[in-house]
Each structure stands twice: as structure tokens, then as C-alpha cells.
Amino acid sequence: MVRWVRLLPIVLLAASGLFVPGTTASAGTVWDYPEFPYQPTSYSEPYRGQFHFSSQSGWMNDPNGLVYANGLYHFFYQHNPHGLAWDTMHWGHATSPDLVHWTQKPIALEPGVHPGTLFSGGGVVDKANTSGLKTGALDPIVVFSNTDGVSIFYSNDNGRSFQAYDEGRKQIDIPADSRDPNVVWDADHQQWVMVVWSNEGGNGVNIYTSPNLLKWTFASRYAADWLFECPGLFQLPLNGTPQWVLTSASSQYVVGSFDGKAFHTDRPAPKVMNLGTTYAGGTFYAAETFHDTPDGRVVQMAWQGGNYGSTWTGDATFPATLALVDSPDGPQITRTPVAELASLREDSKSWRNQTVRSTGNLFDGIKADTYEITATFDVRHATAARFGFDLHTRADGSADRSVVYDRAAGTLYGKPLAPRDGEVTMHLLVDRGQLEIFGDDGRFSVADNVNFDSSAQSLGIRLFATDGTVRLTNATFTRLGTSWGTGQSTLESNLAGPWHANGGAWSDVSGGKQAQTAGDGFYLSASTGADAVYQGDLRLDTAQAAGLTFHADASGAGYTANIDASGVVKLWRPGKDIATHQTPIAKGRTYHLTVRTDGPRIRVWLDNGADPIIDATDATYPSGRFGVNVFNGTATVQNLNTGPGGFDAFPSGAWTPASGTWTVTPAGLHGTAQSNGFYLSDRTGSDFTYEGDLSVTNGVATGLTFRAGADGAGYTATIDTSGVLKLWRPGKDIAVHDAPIVEGRTYHVRVRTAGDRIQVWLDNGADPVIDATDATYSSGRFGVNAFSANTTAQHLTIG
Structure with a gap:
């Protein structure tokens, strides 16, 4: 560089x-x-x-x-x-x-x-x-x-x-x-x-x-x-x-x-x-x-x-x-x-054993923007001084670029190329801003940038010879399609593509796939299934509702479990609301929904809660596609997955973010926070053993939070990439243990409390690395903390 x-x-x-x-x-x-x-x-x-x-x-x-x-x-x-x-x-x-x-x-x-x-x-x-x-x-x-x-x-x-x-x-x-x-x-x-x-x-x-x-x-x-x-x-x-x-x-x-x-x-x-x-x-x-x-x-x-x-x-x-x-x-x-170019090839036309003259044009009538030309010329008996292709020609005879073989100079496109066995070969790749020329079985190659005019009146191709003739042994013109738009940039999912939209505009943003809809908009994968566990993260920006769609056809007609800003989680299908669950739904916050289908039985869980908030039966759609739905506004979806992966944690009601952004990947709970972020269960405790696997993907720290209030204020035992394991509460570092904490590595942290005594173990060691006393918080919630970091938490247990 x-x-x-x-x-x-x-x-x-x-x-x-x-x-x-x-x-x-x-x-x-x-x-x-x-x-x-x-x-x-x-x-x-x-x-x-x-x-x-x-x-x-x-x-x-x-x-x-x-x-x-x-x-x-x-x-x-x-x-x-x-x-x-x-x-x-x-x-x-x-x-x-x-x-x-x-x-x-x-x-x-x-x-x-x-x-x-x-x-x-x-x-x-x-x-x-x-x-x-x-x-x-x-x-x-x-x-x-x-x-x-x-x-x-x-x-x-x-x-x-x-x-x-x-x-x-x-x-x-x-x-x-x-x-x-x-x-x-x-x-x-x-x-x-x-x-x-x-x-x-x-x-x-x-x-x-x-x-x-x-x-x-x-x-x-x-x-x-x-x-x-x-x-x-x-x-x-x-x-x-x-x-x-x-x-x-x-x-x-x-x-x-x-x-x-x-x-x-x-x-x-x-x-x-x-x-x-x-x-x-x-x-x-x-x-x-x-x-x-x-x-x-x-x-x-x-x-x-x-x-x-x-x-x-x-x-x-x-x-x-x-x-x-x-x-x-x-x-x-x-x-x-590479041979994979074939995946873009569309219609083609071929010629064999033709004489190219100064008049006429074998490519007359072909209009193309992005394409491939292969051609072999027999120059042993040629009389033409020059021959080749004019690319992106117009009715007035002008062209954006010419690829010319000069017999006297022995050059193609101005670069040396001697005939091999009396023949000159050309292989042209013509793109909107790029021209690549190959010849002589790859011994010759030129890469160039050309600003081709893609307007309708500038898409002609001319095969020409000047001052004589040349024999065209064979040639093939092939139209090439676009290579863009087949993958997902930011949507993390194990569902198969291609995906397609039915309603709304869907774009990639840092948080996943974002939809803007005036009514119902569906984004549907190619994956289909009957009995399955399907889960994902949903955030209402301005939208009224967003949900997981399943057992659907290509139009989106099937079941959808959604979060709705009116204050409900709803399971519905076209023409019927099957079941609703009343709960506050806030715009700008990420919610995690999990759906499980067993025959006609459909259950829905919210925010990693242990018990379903909806348990209903409906036999209208026995199987179909997996996807998402957004209704009337802007919403963002992420981590759309089928299978057993997800956040493995102790039984609890719905978890609640106190700050930061919390989503669920197949590897576990993912947290991001600019400063301190907390994700809290509704389980509380005084004396217990609390443990789990923690990783700082990038950034400073993550930890197990316990005896905490609804805002996260309580104790936290963190792994910190500055090289320490730390027990702290708001305003005080209670104890610090030096440990080489590395980004991207998973560490097992175990906390045991007995009255005002707090012990912390690291990576299943026989002895605690912290053994301290503090009486500020005697009881409270269990949760997870992230500090100026991307983090993952998994396999949380309370004993």
C-alpha cells in the first residue's frame, strides 16, 4: 500500500x-x-x-x-x-x-x-x-x-x-x-x-x-x-x-x-x-x-x-x-x-467460419450493457491491417472504446501479442466501468477502467476489419447479469436464501434488516418447516408492530407472532387474531420472541422468559416459510434462527434491559453498551451460587450482576480486558484480582454469597480468586452487565 x-x-x-x-x-x-x-x-x-x-x-x-x-x-x-x-x-x-x-x-x-x-x-x-x-x-x-x-x-x-x-x-x-x-x-x-x-x-x-x-x-x-x-x-x-x-x-x-x-x-x-x-x-x-x-x-x-x-x-x-x-x-x-463466471451468463449467440470485412457487422442488432465476447481470428491469410471490436457504439458510428489487433505492430489494445499457430484469440469482459481483455490462453491480460455509456442508444457492438479481411474462426457473445443482491449484509440468520420482500422497503443497517412499510410488509426466506423452534430480535422504531412469520406462503400468508406498540404480543393469521398477551411495548427497545410449533399447538415466549406468554392451537397452516413482518412504519429485525441455539439461562420471567442493547444469537446473549449496560431477570436472591460463561468480544468488560435493583445497581463481578477480574458496586471497587482477560475468549465466572461475604471463582478454579465482604446490598435481581463493550453471556445458573 x-x-x-x-x-x-x-x-x-x-x-x-x-x-x-x-x-x-x-x-x-x-x-x-x-x-x-x-x-x-x-x-x-x-x-x-x-x-x-x-x-x-x-x-x-x-x-x-x-x-x-x-x-x-x-x-x-x-x-x-x-x-x-x-x-x-x-x-x-x-x-x-x-x-x-x-x-x-x-x-x-x-x-x-x-x-x-x-x-x-x-x-x-x-x-x-x-x-x-x-x-x-x-x-x-x-x-x-x-x-x-x-x-x-x-x-x-x-x-x-x-x-x-x-x-x-x-x-x-x-x-x-x-x-x-x-x-x-x-x-x-x-x-x-x-x-x-x-x-x-x-x-x-x-x-x-x-x-x-x-x-x-x-x-x-x-x-x-x-x-x-x-x-x-x-x-x-x-x-x-x-x-x-x-x-x-x-x-x-x-x-x-x-x-x-x-x-x-x-x-x-x-x-x-x-x-x-x-x-x-x-x-x-x-x-x-x-x-x-x-x-x-x-x-x-x-x-x-x-x-x-x-x-x-x-x-x-x-x-x-x-x-x-x-x-x-x-x-x-x-x-x-474463474469458471464461476458461468453463473452470470444469460442469452448468447455464436458464429463460425465467417469473413470479417470493412463493410457489414456480424454483431449488428445486438444491444448489450454488460457482456462477454470470445473470438478467434485466423490471421495466416488475413489482409486486414487492423481488426477487432468497437464497444458501446452509437448510430453516428462513435464508440466508447475499441479493442483492436494491429497486424503490423503485433499488438492487441496497444500491447504486444504475437499470433499462436496463426491465430489471435480475444476474451473480453465488458462491465459498466471495467474492461478486461484476455488472450492467448491467458498469457495476455489487460485490466482497464472505461466509463461506458449505458444509455439505450449506446449499447451497440461492432466487429470490424480495416483495409482488408480476416477470417473469424469462431466467436460467442454472451450477456452477463448482475452479481449483486443475493446475500444478507447485516441480517444474521441460519435461514436459507434467497430472501424476498412482499411489501415495504427492506435495507441493511448496523442493527440488522430494517423495513419501512405503509401497511403490512413481509421479508421471507427460502427455508420452510412444520414443527420448529423459531426466534429473533425485533425493534419498533416508528412502526406499529413487527413480528416473526412462519408456516407462510410466498406472499406472507401464514402465522405471525408480533410485538405491537398498543401494548400487546399477538399471534395472528390473515383474518384472525388467535391470541394476545398484554404487556408494555416500548419503541426503540429490542425484544426477543421465540415461537415453538408442535402440530396445531403454537407457543410464544417473550424476552427469554421460562414460560410461554401465548399457548394456542390453530391448524390453518401446517407448514411454510420462515420470515418477518413489519406493519405501518419502520422497524429493525435481527438474529432470525431456527433450532435449539439461543440464550441458556436459569428459569425466570421476561428479562428487562436497564440500559444498553441486548439481543440473542445462537451463541447466547449479546450485549452492547457505551458505558454501563444491564440486562436483568425478575429472579431475586440473597444467598446463592450464581455462575455463567462470559466473553468480551471487543471492548472493556462484562460481568454477572446480582442483588441488584431494577436499574442494575447492586454487585457485579466482571472480567475486564485491562487484565483483572473485579468485584464492584456503584461507587466502589470492592476487590480486584489480576488475570489475563483476552478479547474473544470465554471465561467461566462463579459467585457465591453468604450474608455479607462474597466469593468469586474464575474458570472453575478450586479456590476463589476474590473473597470479600460488603453489606450494601442484601438481596436483589440477577442479571448481566456490559461496559463499553460487545459481550456474550451464556449458560447462566443459580444454585
Whole structure:
């Protein structure tokens, strides 16, 4: 990542008259991480790629830490989500099931939450848990960033949140200008290998090795004038034998070997794998390859800085599969679009054995905006001086861009391309703001940004030849559909997609999926079921009601259990209110509903209470879709899940938030609070044993609260990431025990009270770590506390 790139977009956009200074990017806060600062978009703006990834809004540059983890491709990238220029780098995040259909996700690494300079870096999936960082069932994603040294961050929830290892301290210190760590697994030597660009005595990379991703040893340095920024190191087979490839940000590379400590090559003069403008802000820069792809492919994406619109700057090249082939001057990389492009293909038309002349146009009558063209020309008997395609043509003969082969110069699009076996091949990907050209079985590739005019009068294509003829061996035109709109950005759910709306406008916000409706609006998954447990979180903003819909058809007709601002929880179906429960419902507060169906019996629980508040029977709809409903206004829904997961706690009536936001995920109770937040049961006690599992996802502290009033005032035993377990009450820290509390780790806390004596155990130790006395509160409620943090609580018991 080039540091002076911050100046580049200002120059480009100002020159175009498009730059409008926006809000300066700023650091975030841990309690509301992860941030999702994006305004809704249909991704249909002029010049917005329909199958090239761009950030939902804001500035993007280098790809970072590309991995395939836990069933998804993860694309992280350098990002300013608050403006169109380089400023205060975040790591943006998008996911895809297939490398084609991308979904914008919340911010992955956020300044103010994650320490250090969050510049470019790499990532891996630690499937063997060599780091020991794994805490659950998912494989950890481990990423590397910072400048003049390397810091480590990791995620145990498939990229939804990241923690800083060792509080973000640099695990490698480099006493020189350095950045852009990239990591790969070296199977031959059973170790991890890192390359980091540094300017120690000139351009080059420092090479480090590690058995566990955490402790790194300097192994060697490879110096080369061409090796500037964003290095990559990976293996590709050549004739069945693995070779090591070392790359730079400007797409230069050399092929050689790695002996476990040093990289060697007998051909030190670099080749270039892409012939676009390979500088920061150009059309191909800072490429990275995906780690741990399921089929072993090496797939690459790069930054295209030349694309921008009114709400975003920059995009990524379409994913390309890399391979190595022999050439007269040594091994050469080939780049070909990933096969998953086929998922976007719509109607097509083909030609074979046609003569292309200076008159006529085989593509006449085709109108297209985003498409693919493959063509092979036999040039052995050609007389045409030039031939190729005019793209986005108009009736007056003008075109937005021409892709021309010049026979005399031996160039395609102005770049060298010699015929192979007397033929010239072209493979064009035409998007709204992007043009990628491949040829000669991937030996030739050019990435470009082109502002194509997508208006109806500018969608023609012309196949031409000048000053003679050329034989077209074969050609295929294929229309390509959009890759956007198939995933859920912020809605956490185990329900299958695709989802669809029937009524209302549904958009992604930081708290989940938000609806705006004038009447009934339904948002429905593709998951169906009969007998099931279904639960979710609901918040009325301005809406009259919001609820869980189940046993429904595609229109939403089925059952809905909702919260209603009139002061009821209601179970209804079209034409009938089946049952109601009177209870105050406040706007702006999150409520958790759980529904269980057993044949015609339907039960509804509110806010994690032990007993159902509705127990009714109705046999109208025996099965159907799961979804949500919002009525007459704005509401937000989140954590829509079927199955047994949820908040496991002692029997109680409905829980009540005293402050903070409290939701229920499959992993347990999730709390966020800017300062002190409390979530309280209606169970009270004097002398007892109270215990549970607690985790600070990000932030300061969480704890078990007991002998408390309705506002949370009472005792709390907290785990605090400053490195302590603390027993406190309002106005006083009663006792403190030093303990290395780490973000993202789960700790078991047990409290025992006997009169004014309070004992606290940590992680099932034999002896209490706190044994104190305090007589301020003799009895009160049980609950959970969060302080300036994202937290999780689970398996709460009282004995």
C-alpha cells in the first residue's frame, strides 16, 4: 500500500469535477463495532461494475487477506468508508459463496477498535489451529497488518468480528519503512512463511518463518529494485512440479524455489502478468491471491483505482485463476477468468467460419450493457491491417472504446501479442466501468477502467476489419447479469436464501434488516418447516408492530407472532387474531420472541422468559416459510434462527434491559453498551451460587450482576480486558484480582454469597480468586452487565 496514494483520488476526481469533500474518516468505538456505515444502494449507478466488486460506498484500494474460510470466500480491502478519498484506513469486508456474487459486510478492522496502522496485509485460515487461537467450531481467520512491523488480528466467528492478538503489539519490529505483510503455508517445511516489503537498502522483502503464526523468526531478505510494495509469495505447478512465485504490487514477478529460509531464482529479471496501468490508482495494482481455496486453485484479484462514481471510489478486477506455462524465456503466468463466471451468463449467440470485412457487422442488432465476447481470428491469410471490436457504439458510428489487433505492430489494445499457430484469440469482459481483455490462453491480460455509456442508444457492438479481411474462426457473445443482491449484509440468520420482500422497503443497517412499510410488509426466506423452534430480535422504531412469520406462503400468508406498540404480543393469521398477551411495548427497545410449533399447538415466549406468554392451537397452516413482518412504519429485525441455539439461562420471567442493547444469537446473549449496560431477570436472591460463561468480544468488560435493583445497581463481578477480574458496586471497587482477560475468549465466572461475604471463582478454579465482604446490598435481581463493550453471556445458573 503506497502511502502517498492519499493524494491521488483528490487529483483525479477534482480534475473530473466530481470530487466533493466528505466527512473525514475517523476512528470508531469498541461498543458499537462492527460498523456498517453504508447508505442503501441498488448497485445500478453509472459506471458501477455489475460483476466487478466495488465497496457499497466510500473509498477502496488494495485487496487484503483474501481467504476461503468456513464455506465462504472473504475479500478484505483497504477502505475509507466515510469519504471518496484515501483517509484513516479501515479493512472493508465482503463475502461470496462463489467468487462472483459478493455481499458487503460490516467493517472488519476499525481504527479505534483495533490498534496500529491498519494498512495493507495478508490473511490465512488456520485450519490446523497452529496458533491455538481457535475457541469454537469455526476455523480461525488470522490477518496481518501495521507498518514498520507486523501486528496480528484474528476472528473465530468467520469474519464477523476480529480481536487483536497481544493487544495489537507488533510481533515483528522492522527498523525501516516497511508494510504489507503477506503469509503463506510452506507444506514442504511445515511452517508459515511471511514476506514483508521494506526499503532497507532499497526495495525488497524480508522473509520470516513461524510454526504457529504468532512467533516469527527472520530467515532472509530478497532485494530487487522492482520489488516495491504489496509482495505476494505462492506456489503454482509447472508441468506437475510446484514452483514458487514472488510478486510485487505492480504485477511484476519472478519464478523460483524456496528452501525453507530463502527464495532463489535463476531468472531475476521480472515479467509482468497484467499489461494495464500497474501503479497505485491505475487499473491493476496490489493484487493478492486467495488462501486455502477448496479446489487448490490460485485465484487473484487486484485493485482498479480508475473507477469511481458519486458514492464510491475504486473496484476490484474480476477474479482470475493463475497458472504457469513454459515460454522461450522461462515460466510465464497465465490469467483466466474463474469458471464461476458461468453463473452470470444469460442469452448468447455464436458464429463460425465467417469473413470479417470493412463493410457489414456480424454483431449488428445486438444491444448489450454488460457482456462477454470470445473470438478467434485466423490471421495466416488475413489482409486486414487492423481488426477487432468497437464497444458501446452509437448510430453516428462513435464508440466508447475499441479493442483492436494491429497486424503490423503485433499488438492487441496497444500491447504486444504475437499470433499462436496463426491465430489471435480475444476474451473480453465488458462491465459498466471495467474492461478486461484476455488472450492467448491467458498469457495476455489487460485490466482497464472505461466509463461506458449505458444509455439505450449506446449499447451497440461492432466487429470490424480495416483495409482488408480476416477470417473469424469462431466467436460467442454472451450477456452477463448482475452479481449483486443475493446475500444478507447485516441480517444474521441460519435461514436459507434467497430472501424476498412482499411489501415495504427492506435495507441493511448496523442493527440488522430494517423495513419501512405503509401497511403490512413481509421479508421471507427460502427455508420452510412444520414443527420448529423459531426466534429473533425485533425493534419498533416508528412502526406499529413487527413480528416473526412462519408456516407462510410466498406472499406472507401464514402465522405471525408480533410485538405491537398498543401494548400487546399477538399471534395472528390473515383474518384472525388467535391470541394476545398484554404487556408494555416500548419503541426503540429490542425484544426477543421465540415461537415453538408442535402440530396445531403454537407457543410464544417473550424476552427469554421460562414460560410461554401465548399457548394456542390453530391448524390453518401446517407448514411454510420462515420470515418477518413489519406493519405501518419502520422497524429493525435481527438474529432470525431456527433450532435449539439461543440464550441458556436459569428459569425466570421476561428479562428487562436497564440500559444498553441486548439481543440473542445462537451463541447466547449479546450485549452492547457505551458505558454501563444491564440486562436483568425478575429472579431475586440473597444467598446463592450464581455462575455463567462470559466473553468480551471487543471492548472493556462484562460481568454477572446480582442483588441488584431494577436499574442494575447492586454487585457485579466482571472480567475486564485491562487484565483483572473485579468485584464492584456503584461507587466502589470492592476487590480486584489480576488475570489475563483476552478479547474473544470465554471465561467461566462463579459467585457465591453468604450474608455479607462474597466469593468469586474464575474458570472453575478450586479456590476463589476474590473473597470479600460488603453489606450494601442484601438481596436483589440477577442479571448481566456490559461496559463499553460487545459481550456474550451464556449458560447462566443459580444454585
